[in-house]
Amino acid sequence: xPEAAISxxxxxxxxxxxxxxxxxxxxxxxxxxxxxxxxxxxxxxELTAVIDPNEAARAAAEAxxxxxxxxxxxxxxxAARAELKRVDAASVCVPTVHHAACxxxxxxxxxxxxxxxxxxxxxxxxDEIVALAREHxxxxxxxxxxxxxxxxxxxxxxxxxxxxxxxxxxxxxxxxSLDVDVVLDLMIHDLDIVTxxxxxxxxxxxxxxxxxxxxxxxxxxxxxxxxxxxxxxxxASRVSxxxxxxxxxxxxxxxxxxxxxxxxxxxxxxxxAAGMDMAQMAALAExxxxxxxxxxxxxxxxxxxxxxxxxxxxxxxxxxEAVRTRNQPVVTVEDGxxxxxxxxxxxxxIAEHARRTGL
Numbered sequence: 001x002p003e004a005a006i007s008x009x010x011x012x013x014x015x016x017x018x019x020x021x022x023x024x025x026x027x028x029x030x031x032x033x034x035x036x037x038x039x040x041x042x043x044x045x046e047l048t049a050v051i052d053p054n055e056a057a058r059a060a061a062e063a064x065x066x067x068x069x070x071x072x073x074x075x076x077x078x079a080a081r082a083e084l085k086r087v088d089a090a091s092v093c094v095p096t097v098h099h100a101a102c103x104x105x106x107x108x109x110x111x112x113x114x115x116x117x118x119x120x121x122x123x124x125x126x127d128e129i130v131a132l133a134r135e136h137x138x139x140x141x142x143x144x145x146x147x148x149x150x151x152x153x154x155x156x157x158x159x160x161x162x163x164x165x166x167x168x169x170x171x172x173x174x175x176x177s178l179d180v181d182v183v184l185d186l187m188i189h190d191l192d193i194v195t196x197x198x199x200x201x202x203x204x205x206x207x208x209x210x211x212x213x214x215x216x217x218x219x220x221x222x223x224x225x226x227x228x229x230x231x232x233x234x235x236a237s238r239v240s241x242x243x244x245x246x247x248x249x250x251x252x253x254x255x256x257x258x259x260x261x262x263x264x265x266x267x268x269x270x271x272x273a274a275g276m277d278m279a280q281m282a283a284l285a286e287x288x289x290x291x292x293x294x295x296x297x298x299x300x301x302x303x304x305x306x307x308x309x310x311x312x313x314x315x316x317x318x319x320x321e322a323v324r325t326r327n328q329p330v331v332t333v334e335d336g337x338x339x340x341x342x343x344x345x346x347x348x349x350i351a352e353h354a355r356r357t358g359l
Contacts, residue, residue: 019088090112100120104132107132108136112323118180139319147192182219187234205345220350318330
């Protein structure tokens with residue numbers, strides 16, 4: 001059986017898609033959990049393999065998720081050929097530097113991919129993944145998880161030319177994802193979301209960042225200006241003493257405050273608050289939220305209804321739907337490439353600032 005025939009796309013209703021997870025680390029275990037939960041809940045998916053060269057991690061995943069383990073992609077594909085069993089799709093949850101190699105091997109076998117963010121370690125690798133997806137006709141979705149956050153979904157119908165963003169994503173230090181800096185680790189979520197909400201190209205990048213506990217940048221502040229004049233400020237830290245994942249923005253006559261962790265969305269009509277600055281508006285929003293979201297100071301404040309859900313489950317369900325229907329995924333490989341390009345531009349700006357200041 002030729003390698004490209006290992007996956008025989010099964011788009012019929014009720015026919016389970018057979019999926020593998022590459023990588024049994026923290027991200028991989030979450031993907032394994034969700035696939036197994038979907039399968040046990042009757043969703044047409046079958047978790048068929050976990051692939052990881054680390055024997056201990058692989059064995060733990062095999063035992064916990066009742067799945068067959070393989071040390072390499074090649075071993076998994078050899079077993080699929082020998083047993084005449086297809087593999088339709090896979091989650092790629094390995095360190096970023098290995099994304100391109102995994103994507104190359106899997107797409108050559110006709111397998112659709114959900115690749116964790118960032119898409120790749122370099123633009124050259126990202127461009128190779130884009131080209132391979134087109135060459136092999138594969139679905140490739142990039143794991144920009146916050147796109148599937150219910151609060152982000154709820155804000156989209158409310159957009160009306162947003163012009164100023166303030167975004168904070170702070171986390172305590174962990175040894176996870178130290179192969180990339182804080183921009184590629186944390187901030188890239190918000191870069192992807194804000195650029196999609198604004199819908200205009202970035203015109204100017206100004207950034208500063210510092211390594212603190214690792215050899216890469218652990219805390220960064222970035223100012224972006226877009227082609228339509230919109231300005232966005234981002235702060236990301238993986239050495240904070242608290243966890244914060246919030247986005248606030250102004251658009252004509254409205255101020256919106258989104259909490260990613262709580263999946264909350266508040267909207268204030270600011271037409272009655274002329275003269276207030278953003279700090280005052282933010283304090284008002286927080287106070288009103290604590291008071292139950294009642295109008296205050298003549299302004300209309302309301303808590304926008306948000307249907308709660310686990311973003312990873314929603315992301316994986318969207319991926320499986322794209323595989324089944326052969327429709328474009330919610331987060332395309334081109335989206336992943338664009339977010340990576342912007343993150344690398346920011347890193348270049350951070351490096352230039354460090355050079356100028358002698359850091």
